Amino acid sequence: MNVTQITDILTGKNVSEYYRLFRETQWYDEGQMKAFQLEKLKKLIMHSYNHVPFYRNIMKQQGILPEDVRSIDILKEFPIITKDIIREQFNDFMPDNIKEIKGSKTSQTGGTTGGILYARNDANTRSSIWAAFKRFEDWMGIKPRDRALILMGGHVIGKHWKDRLKKTVNLYLRNCVAFSPYDTTAANINNIIRALKNNQFELIRSYSQFLFSLAKRLQDENLAFDVRAITTTAEPLMPEHRALFESVFHAEIFDQYGFGEIGGVAFECSNHNGMHITEERVIVELNENNEVIVTDLDNFSLPFIRYWNADQAIISDETCSCGRKSKLIKKIMGRNCDYIIGLNGEFLHWAYFWHLLFDSDVAEKRNLKKFQIIQPAKDRLKIRMIANPLTEDEKYLLVSNIQSRAGMLNIDFSFENEIENAASGKYRAVINHLL
Ligand SMILES: [Zn+2]
Secondary structure, eight states, X not given: OXXXXXXXXXXXXXXXXXXXXXHHHTTOOHHHHHHHHHHHHHHHHHHHHHHOHHHHHHHHHHTOOGGGOOSGGGGGGSOOBOHHHHHHTGGGGSOTTGGGSTTOEEEEEOOTTOOOEEXXXXXXXXXXXXXXXXXXXXXTTOOTTOOEEEEOOTTSSOSSHHHHHHHHHHHHHHTEEEOOTTOXXXXXXXXXXXXXXXXXXXXXXXXXXXXXXXXXXXXXXXXXXXXXXXXXESSOOOHHHHHHHHHHHOOEEEEEEOOSSSOOOEEEOTTOSSEEEOXXXXXXXXXXXXXXXXXXXXXXXXXXXXXXXXXXXXXXXXXXXXXXXXXXXXXXXXXTTOEEEOTTSOEEXXXXXXXXXXXXXXXXXXXXXXXXXEEEETTEEEEEEESSOXXXXXXXXXXXXHHHHHXXXXXXXXXXXXXOOOTTSOOOSEEETTO
């Protein structure tokens, strides 16, 4: 019996089965994958029609019968659902046979857009997500029980003692060491550094921004480590992140994409041409603004059929040189709501500020570890930084660049010891109080 089979028994999941399947399906051609998706979509729509009031009403209105589903193009006849729609009609998204759905769990999810949503998934969905992740470990050259350092909160470090015990056993079985990225005290950071010195980690899983701050500190102390692979999550992975991680950890960097409501959406392979969409699990569409719309083929406890989230993405038409035919997400452009509105109506995206700070060399010169841009009023902007103080010239450079795009905003700087995360637990680079 291997580790995955043991954890399956402990957690009531069936990761092993999904994993075996996904190892085969990763080589499917387009036709095979479409057929595979269609079978799953038929079941999802049948279930939604029979058991989920929201979808039953929609299908009746649209005149769609479950037996009409002959192609995945049927999705176009479904409306796009949003976080607000689910929040407002949460009861109508509750399947009337929820008690028969194994391992249904409701949890809170936030995301960088801030609004809290109660999301729900089930044992099947979690198994499928984990199986996709296990396959991703294969792509990264990571073997089961290779030692891993985990710097992510929420999913890994539970709150209730039962949860914590389960996680501790799980971490032990998986040979992982975990630290909370929400604890930025010197004690926690020193413990992480000690762990890095005392262990040969093959894998680091972390939030991008937390690992970036840590890597900066390690670089300052002239410390370097040999880690095989790094994968980040929750926040976009920027080219500057990759470069620093490669130099401090000598590691190969692998991006992945998923969000609170729908996990395991896409993973980067070792040919690094973008992230392969987990087509066995999800159908990804883009709207006219290149915003992501996802159908989760596994989740029966809260069916997400054409769920819009605020992320923008570029999906490539090219196939990857690795031979897998699944579509590639080339880039996630961050989230729609994370922007500042100029006096001239111009939108400034968080990535603009990121690039401004790096392209102006301010980030490097002033040892920038974290930043946050806040718009408290129409004509005001506050730039919070964990960095060495900027010179007047540097401030002028940043201010004049922002003003040239967004009009004559009053901009002030504040240098902080810490920038706290949002109530959802995630770091937000831009907070706009006008929205
Ligand atoms: Zn590939």
